[in-house]
Amino acid sequence: xxxxxxxxxxxxxxxxxxxxxxxxxxxxxxxxxxxxxxxxxxxxxxxxxxxxxxxxxxxxxxxxxxxxxxxxxxxxxxxxxxxxxxxxxxxxxxxxxxxxxxxxxxxxxxxxxxxxxxxxxxxxxxxxxxxxxxxxxxxxxxxxxxxxxxxxxxxxxxxxxxxxxxxxxxxxxxxxxxxxxxxxxxxxxxxxxxxxxxxxxxxxxxxxxxxxxxxxxxxxxxxxxxxxxxxxxxxxxxxxxxxxxxxxxxxxxxxxxxxxxxxxxxxxxxxxxxxxxxxxxxxxxxxxxxxxxxxxxxxxxxxxxxxxxxxxxxxxxxxxxxxxxxxxxxxxxxxxxxxxxxxxxxxxxxxxxxxxxxxxxxxxxxxxxxxxxxxxxxxxxxxxxxxxxxxxxxxxxxxxxxxxxxxxxxxxxxxxxxxxxxxxxxxxxx
Ligand SMILES: Cc1cc2nc3c(=O)[nH]c(=O)nc-3n(C[C@H](O)[C@H](O)[C@H](O)COP(=O)(O)OP(=O)(O)OC[C@H]3O[C@@H](n4cnc5c(N)ncnc54)[C@H](O)[C@@H]3O)c2cc1C
Numbered sequence: 444x445x446x447x448x449x450x451x452x453x454x455x456x457x458x459x460x461x462x463x464x465x466x467x468x469x470x471x472x473x474x475x476x477x478x479x480x481x482x483x484x485x486x487x488x489x490x491x492x493x494x495x496x497x498x499x500x501x502x503x504x505x506x507x508x509x510x511x512x513x514x515x516x517x518x519x520x521x522x523x524x525x526x527x528x529x530x531x532x533x534x535x536x537x538x539x540x541x542x543x544x545x546x547x548x549x550x551x552x553x554x555x556x557x558x559x560x561x562x563x564x565x566x567x568x569x570x571x572x573x574x575x576x577x578x579x580x581x582x583x584x585x586x587x588x589x590x591x592x593x594x595x596x597x598x599x600x601x602x603x604x605x606x607x608x609x610x611x612x613x614x615x616x617x618x619x620x621x622x623x624x625x626x627x628x629x630x631x632x633x634x635x636x637x638x639x640x641x642x643x644x645x646x647x648x649x650x651x652x653x654x655x656x657x658x659x660x661x662x663x664x665x666x667x668x669x670x671x672x673x674x675x676x677x678x679x680x681x682x683x684x685x686x687x688x689x690x691x692x693x694x695x696x697x698x699x700x701x702x703x704x705x706x707x708x709x710x711x712x713x714x715x716x717x718x719x720x721x722x723x724x725x726x727x728x729x730x731x732x733x734x735x736x737x738x739x740x741x742x743x744x745x746x747x748x749x750x751x752x753x754x755x756x757x758x759x760x761x762x763x764x765x766x767x768x769x770x771x772x773x774x775x776x777x778x779x780x781x782x783x784x785x786x787x788x789x790x791x792x793x794x795x796x797x798x799x800x801x802x803x804x805x806x807x808x809x810x811x812x813x814x815x816x817x818x819x820x821x822x823x824x825x826x827x828x829x830x831x832x833x834x835x836x837x838x839x840x841x842x843x844x845x846x847x848x849x850x851x852x853x854x855x856x857x858x859x860x861x862x863x864x865x866x867x868x869x870x871x872x873x
Contacts, residue, residue: 445542450476456553458486460732460747464551467751469515480524527851542860549754556733558693563791564664570671574604574693588612591687595619596694597782602647619660630781696737701853720753742771799834801827815844
């Protein structure tokens with residue numbers, strides 16, 4: 444039997460948005476818990492950081508929020524993954540040790556975003572990873588010193604990743620940004636009103652000044668015998684091949700929508716729809732951070748605070764943050780325009796290139812169908828361990844398909860845990 448807990452406010456996601464929401468919701472003596480599937484809080488950007496370490500190094504922001512979380516009366520449920528919703532107001536979670544049913548009065552979804560991968564010949568070779576993915580592996584201890592790494596894809600995160608990998612001793616042979624130079628210049632000029640971001644960008648450029656940064660440049664093939672040895676890039680009207688041990692490649696981020704979809708929250712433009720108070724279309728369920736749209740850590744923190752205050756009916760505190768959120772959203776608009784993916788990337792995958800690497804389904808096999816649902820039923824695309832998190836996102840971009848529905852469990856789970864979903868299954872008389 445699963446453990447049962449009940450919270451006034453339950454928060455899913457221990458990244459910046461979830462941490463900020465928890466700190467604010469815990470102010471009024473409510474029972475608040477924050478759930479994250481990682482061993483420690485911090486989400487994608489602050490993963491593995493500790494208060495002491497970050498305070499002493501370059502992230503006082505992380506240190507201050509991690510301290511606030513420790514001091515707040517928040518129950519931290521680490522290593523706990525939400526896998527299903529057995530009934531309204533209850534989520535089913537799994538840990539290494541057991542399953543638990545977490546009931547809530549108010550729920551805040553802060554499930555973040557994940558990298559977008561696009562298929563191209565050779566993208567499944569060992570040595571080809573996500574950009575943020577390689578950074579996470581290195582932060583978790585993967586030795587990278589002396590290894591040659593090409594960083595490719597799109598977005599400011601490429602600079603952050605290259606900087607981090609270089610700090611750990613990697614030799615960065617190239618940063619390939621698909622966006623064209625004039626768009627980046629416009630984006631840079633627009634940052635004049637955001638000195639913090641301008642300084643951050645300038646810092647990266649300065650530290651990476653000896654690294655080649657090519658715009659309008661993207662990988663067309665990864666080559667190697669059993670593992671990566673080189674990558675061919677499209678650059679201008681030419682191609683060039685670069686020898687490397689790793690290709691860290693990510694084409695921006697996409698909001699994680701599995702849980703909001705399971706909870707029937709309305710989506711809008713590929714993100715969770717929210718009102719001014721960060722409340723979703725389902726009463727009592729709020730959303731904050733990158734699950735509502737990819738906007739970076741600062742916006743995630745602001746949205747998290749608004750959601751936390753709104754969930755405990757402190758609307759006056761929440762409203763004071765509206766202007767800051769508006770500024771954050773303007774920055775997101777600029778980011779989207781600057782790093783919009785170019786049409787050419789839709790033809791990187793050849794007929795034989797696998798799009799679904801779990802079930803080994805090629806582009807050609809998928810092209811025979813008119814929708815994600817049809818393709819999934821006929822080819823098993825999206826039915827492997829990643830449950831379409833990689834190929835579904837790629838198919839959305841390649842074929843303009845929509846993925847409308849989701850079935851529990853949203854992550855692979857133990858059979859014993861799944862038994863707890865029964866109440867939603869057969870009901871008497873049906
Ligand atoms: C791989 C990656 C690397 C990145 N690297 C950088 C970087 O170097 N620099 C930078 O400025 N920005 C980076 N970003 C962007 C940055 O992470 C975000 O701007 C910021 O962290 C958003 O905060 P968030 O709280 O919305 O989401 P996140 O920080 O993503 O936190 C969401 C958390 O929810 C957890 N979660 C999701 N679903 C469940 C579930 N069902 N059960 C339990 N837990 C769940 C996730 O594991 C995650 O820990 C990166 C993003 C990604 C995806």
